[in-house]
Amino acid sequence: MYEILAPSPDGQIVLRTLDSSGLRAGPDTTVPRSDLPGLVARLEASQRPRWVWRTAADWYPRLLASGVTLRRCHDLMLCATLLTNSAYTGAYATSFTSSDDLIEQPGSLPPAAPPQGQGSLFEEEPVHGPSADELERELAAQLRSIADSAHPGRLRLLCAADSAGALVAAEMQAAGIPWDVETHERLLADQLGPRPRGFERPGRLEDKANELRTQLGAPGLNPDSPQELMRALHRAGIEARTTRAWELREFGHAAIPPLLEYKKMARLFAANGWAWLDAWVRDGRFRPEYVVAGVVTGRWASRGGGALQIPKQVRSAVRARPGHKLVVADASQLEPRVLAALARDDAMAAAARDADLYAGIAAAGFGGDRAKAKVALLGAIYGATTGESGRLMPQLTRLYPRAVAFVEQAARDGERGLTVTTHLGRSSPAPSERWQRLQRSTSAEEQRRADAAARDRGRFTRNFVVQGTAAEWAECWIAELRQQLRRLAALGVKGELVYFLHDEVMIHAEEEAAAACADAVQEAATAAKRLLFGDAPVQFPVSIAVVDSYDQAK
Structure with a gap:
């Protein structure tokens, strides 16, 4: 069941219920803005709908400030951006994609905190945005696009993961990273x-x-x-x-x-x-603004505050409150493991069964030299195929022909100006018009520049498929972890997800809940692997530390 949230022309709020196929399932409900938190909480408890809005930022921060949390949503703007660019979909056009600059802006100021007091949250200022009719039409178009796509199951999962990420991002901003x-x-x-x-x-x-x-x-x-x-x-x-x-x-x-x-x-x-x-720390919490899928590969970004770059010099200031612990976890060597799963390279999967994948590769064919194994594999993923990595590439190819062939094909496609796509369906941007003009040039000097530009794009697409799929795994990981933490909270075991960085998460947990939260992290990683790769024989181990301050985990 879907539940659309939209402003009405008279300044109230419209709720429109749709069934699982996106068809109307009853008359609209119109309520004053001040009544919305209570109504949403009741519907959430009784119906568990998938909330539909233009973007989570329109509604969820204020609902959170009222004490209302939601299980799931469909973020139309995130999904529209994804579907518009995906090679899995056919013709699909929308006005819901964002043109915002998603690059970190260290000098920007934090968004103003929403006013306190449930009764006033939706009275302070009007809520603007598309009407319920517009949201319904966009949702119908997106559901059709997914159903008609080359891989509907994958795209449906990716839309759900991005939308869950929007909820996580708002919740982490509301919670804040504990900062001394x-x-x-x-x-x-x-x-x-x-x-x-x-x-x-x-x-x-x-x-x-x-x-x-x-x-x-x-x-x-x-x-x-x-x-x-x-x-x-x-x-x-x-x-x-x-x-x-x-x-x-x-x-x-x-x-x-x-x-x-x-x-x-x-x-x-x-x-x-x-x-x-x-500027950034209030009431002992650092509350940055996260940007879900803010990088073309699907990785998150942030606006202001440098949330994704907490330097070592200040990590000891990230400190659990009295009676609490930080549960800090990171996925070990995520991108190489994702490559093994994408390429269905059983030999590399076997090397990845241990906690240290590079040691497994070194033992298999580099005379136990872990450093050489790491240089060779990262060279294959990131396109550093000259120098030391180039000298080691033939040995890596003999050991793992399917994995190397996978990234080499992605590089060749990029060099030819083709689009490459992650496992779930996020596609690389098309080459720029300038790049295409350069490739059509005929002079010797311009041809040299064209060849260099083609190689640069090949390095980008080579990494895009691996990094992008790793971002999909990580987003499924935090979505599953969020649900695990909600279930624990219902049992009185309290831990809040406060930080996410590519392949790392941080939970601020009551001391007696830390062990259960650590178990939830590992269970969520196993579930994420199963969602993306089924029974593929690739392990995704997670390193977990229960500490008092962030510096103790790194």
């Missing part, structure tokens, strides 16, 4: 010095800048200016082309150590310093 402000401020003081006034540099950072100026003989240098820094380096005889750390380490000049230390300290000050702490 005193610990964070102590870390900043230890590494940077006392909190500065205004736009001054912290004391230790300024001391390091002065040391750098002395070593470069540049008393007026602003080390935060790339142009000034490059000129000072060249005047000192350091002919670096960039200020990247790996390149700077090639030079033996006395200015290099303080420069590298300055860069590290300056990154901490800019990305997670006092200004970040003031």
Whole structure:
């Protein structure tokens, strides 16, 4: 059963019930906005519908603030974006896809917290968006597109996973990552010095800048200016082309150590310093905004706050509340295991039965040299097939011909301008018009550029099918974990999912519930594997740590 939520022209809220095939199942219900949380809670308890809306952000944050949680939804915007681009579907056009820039914006401010008090949540401002008729038409078009697709079961699962991800994202933002402000401020003081006034540099950072100026003989240098820094380096005889750390380490000049230390300290000050702490941590919680499928491969992104880049220097500030533990889990070597399942490479699947896949590959054909096995396999996945990876590729191909052939075919398709598709149906973007014009060029110089562009696209599509399918597994994992945690909560075992990063999750659990939450993590991983790959003989082990602070898990 589907339940559409939409604003009505008179400022109230329309609820429209559809049956499992998307047909009307009764008259509409219209309620004042202030009555919506209570009605939604009753319908959720009695009917367990799949809620239909343009996007979860329209409704779910305010429902959560009213204490209402939902089991499932169909997020029309996420599904429209997916279906419009999928090679599994036929002609499908919609106005529901998002044109938002999904790239992380570190300087943006957090969204305003919804007002407190259930009665006022839907009275503060009107809810805008498509009408119930428009939502119903879009849902019908999406259900037809899925049913008529090349793989309806896969697309249905992917739409459900993305939609579940929208619920998880809103719930994690509402819960927030537990963050100890005193610990964070102590870390900043230890590494940077006392909190500065205004736009001054912290004391230790300024001391390091002065040391750098002395070593470069540049008393007026602003080390935060790339142009000034490059000129000072060249005047000192350091002919670096960039200020990247790996390149700077090639030079033996006395200015290099303080420069590298300055860069590290300056990154901490800019990305997670006092200004970040003031903007993003409220009531002991860091509440970033997650963007479901914000990357073309289906991986999540975030808007502001750097949620997907919590650096090691501040991880000890991510700390469980008294009487609680953090259950931190990550899927071991996820992408290589996904490749083994996608390619149906039984030999690689056998190597993946142990917790350390690279060790299994090394034992099978690299004389036990784990480092070589890792370089070879990651080279195959990411397209680094020259240098050391290129020298090791023939041995990898002899060991795992199906896996190597799978990524090589994806690369060849990309080089030819074709689209590649993940296991469940997310397809790569078509090549740009500029790329296509370049491929049609005839001059020798332009042909060299065209060949380079084709190889670049081949590297992208080679990884797209693996990373994208890994993102599908991970989203199914968190969707299953969310349901496991809901079942535990009904039994009085309380743990909340507070963080998700590609192949890693964090649960903030009551101390006595930590073991049960850890079991739920592993059970969800097993369920995700079964959903995507059935009985394929590939293991997806999960490393789990029950700790007091995030740094203890890494």
